Amino acid sequence: METQEAVAESTPMETDGQSDSKRDGQQKFTLGPNDSLEGKLTYGGHMTVNGGHAEGEFRIGGNIEIGNGSVVKALLEASNVTIKGEVEGKLTARDKLTLGKQAKMNGDVQVRRLQIEDGASLNGYVRMGDFEQQAPGS
């Protein structure tokens, strides 16, 4: 249940409205510019890092979006992963990984679909195709 605490701790007051907003029935959790998260997070909803700093291991049931200016050093696992900031670590996207123009990704990647926009930077091994699905939190 540490994971629950992690969510509670790093959900800042000012983004309260956002953090529990429902989107396609799933919860969304947002890290703002002044927020940081360290540790292991297992979460069923969507996660957004918007300018914040995150470190650890995140297993997300929904999608992860890492916005411009965010720095994430973590083992990431989610359905759809969209990166516009900087990411270091192993990444698994059960569906699709999108690297935006400003994205910097350092680490091995396992995805089902991959889209890289011009200007993005990627260093690591890319594996594509179907793989054993490990649904987080189940």
Add this chain to the structure above:
Amino acid sequence: MIGQLYIEGDLRVGGVVEGEVEVTGDVEIDDMAKVKASLAGRDVNIRGHVNGAVVARKRLIVGRSGSLFGDVRVERLVIQDGATFSGQVSMGPGASKAAPPKPVEAPAPAPPALQPELEAKVVVPAEKPAPPIVAAPAPPAPVAELRVASKDGKGRPGAAPIKSQPDKKPIKSQPDKNKKKRR
């Protein structure tokens, strides 16, 4: 075609290529093409099937119909949604220069006089009456490709392995330098 191919200029592949391809200009791999070769070029655009290492001095684009299996050294990389890609990616300025995957050795410098004939665009046409099934096994190589192979692969055995720029003076010019020094 099967074998080594070195081209000064651009290359467009529409058929089957196996071996090693090095191009000073841009490389384009068409939808129906099947390439089982290491590729090196400036801009590399893949819309067909490629199995092999790729070096793009400028940019590598894997189109939505493209598939690429192999390690990649590029300065810039674009992968469109729908493309298939597996391999190690090394990216950034200088990544493509750090270790060009050229197993070609024997730096026999060829006289620059030989090179103009190759500066024309070499287009390997896909002249196959193949059904539009993309997943079909490799069709028999058209005659045109074989001709290209003999012309470019074997026709320039001395020139093929050059990796240095033509402006680097071959051995020929060294005696001149020596003479100048002596004087």
